[in-house]
Amino acid sequence: MLALAxxxxxxxxxxxxxxxxxxxxxxxxxxxxxxxxxDEDIRTGDRDAFIEDGLQDYDQSLRRKLILGVYIVPVTLVAIIIYLTNFY
Incomplete structure (x- = not known):
């Protein structure tokens, strides 16, 4: 049990x-x-405000949420391996 922890x-x-x-x-x-x-297309208005607005949109995007797969995929694989090793 200590090894699992x-x-x-x-x-x-x-x-x-x-x-x-x-x-x-x-x-x-x-x-x-x-x-x-x-730099290539817009060149009007405030550059920093444009970037911050884009990053706020990015924070709500699906791509940002997919990074949570870093936790989900390995934990799922370890759970499957443990299950198959012990019960199959």
Whole structure:
């Protein structure tokens, strides 16, 4: 039982680090795309406001929510492996 608790705690820590890194990377890429779009196409108004509005839209997007798969997929796979190892 102690081994399972250690696995869960370490897994949660590792998945959290991966989630945070992936979130920062994805947000940075989106910010770059918005800045490039403004530089190439728009060039009117406030550039920073345009980028912030785009990032607020990004925060509500499906892509942002899919990053939570970092937690869901590995936990599901480990649960399936444990189940198949013990009960099948």
């Amino acid at each position: 250690r696995l869960l705690i370490m897994g949660f820590v590792v998945l959290t680090v991966i989630y945070v890194a992936l979130s920062f990377y994805s947000r940075r890429v989106r910010r770059g795309k918005l800045a490039r779009e403004w």
